[in-house]
Amino acid sequence: MAKSQIATIRVRRLASELVRFRERKRLSIKAVADATGVNEVTLRRIEARQARPQKRTLIALLDAYAVRGDEREKIVALARGAQEQGWIRPYDAELPDEYNAFIQFESEASELKKYESLFVPGLLQTEDYARAVIGGTLRTAPSSEVELRVRARMERQSILTREEPVSLRVAMDEAALRRLVGGADVMRAQLDHLAKMSMEPHIQVQVIPFTAGVHPGMPGSFVLMNFARSAEPEIVWVDSHVGDMFLEKPMQIARLTTAFDELIAQASSPAESLAMITTLRDRLGISGGTG
Known part of the structure; x- marks a missing residue:
């Protein structure tokens, strides 16, 4: 991913937050211009995501x-990030820019919706x-x-155990539960961990059962990322064999938001999904010694 695209995403997020702050105070753009001395045209460009505000x-x-x-x-950190990449990982130079x-x-x-x-x-x-x-x-x-x-994947998981953990909502195909990744012992431990985390x-x-038939997620995996107090997903990450990418156009976000809602509608309930996970785990426990 080009640095300019990452910066653009941050400008978009910054603009959304500034609009939210202004509306929270019930101020018009003219009132803000009068109070701050910032030109109205400049304020409109900032809120329209066409410009990044100077410090x-x-x-x-x-x-x-x-x-x-x-x-x-x-907000100040977000504005700084709109100018440059501020990766927090100690090994960022060794991983692809897209993954970083x-x-x-x-x-x-603040919220992730993952298929x-x-x-x-x-x-x-x-x-x-x-x-x-x-x-x-x-x-x-x-x-x-x-x-x-x-190591990077394990470190990422800290967002689920921090003081204010991210909210994670997962829709996954039954195939992900039945594929023996790493053998029976590894898979049983994985299903046990998944059951506990759920x-x-x-x-x-x-879990979307095989009996659901064809569903909107079959073309590939994706993640919808919501940020604090944002009404709609602001970024979509698409994972594919030909390359990973961020999507940020409203039409793209709307399409995948609808797809996720449809996937959840076709999926089993959380309780039914947990029962499926534990059943498959227990079956592997019986045959795990020979796997």
């Missing part, structure tokens, strides 16, 4: 909107399962790269 303009707006404390710090960008935005999200067709989602994978997946799909990659990606209050897992 002094941003500070003036945050003062006018009475944005303080942690909320203010997050995904990790960054994922860690900033997975063939694998257990990365945030819910065990280390052994992740190693089997990464090694099996990147067959020409050296072991050092495989281990690097495994009982966490901020995690919801729903």
Whole structure:
């Protein structure tokens, strides 16, 4: 992903937050212009995502909107990120830009809606399962790269256990549960972990059974990323064999939001899905010694 595209996504998010702050104070653009001295045309361009506010303009707006404390710090950091990449990973230079960008935005999200067709989602994978997946799909990659990606995947999972964890909603195809990744023992441990994680209050897992037939997720996996207090998903990450990419056009987001809603509608309930997961886990436990 080009740095300019990442910056554009951040400008988009920043504009949405500034509009929210202004509306929260019930101020018109003219009133803000009068209070801050910032030109009305400039304010409209910022809110229309056509321009990034300069530092002094941003500070003036945050003062006018009475944005303080942690909320203010997050906005200032977001504005800084609109100018440059501020990856928080210690090994970012060793991973592809696209994956680093995904990790960054994922860690900033307040809600993730994930559809997975063939694998257990990365945030819910065990280390052994992740190693089997990464090694099996990147067959020409050296072991050092495989281990690097495994570590990155394990680190990503901290967003589920932090003080304010991300809300994760998963729709996954039954195929992801039945494929023996890494052998019976690895798969049983994975299903056991998935069952336990699905009982966490901020995690919801729903399985689309084979009996549902054709469904909107069959073309491939994707993630909808919501950010704090945003009404709609702001970024979509699409994972495909020919390349991973971010989508941010309203039409693209709307299409995949509708697809996710349809997938949830076709999926079994969380309780029914948990029962399926534990049943498949127990069956592997019986035959696991020979796997």
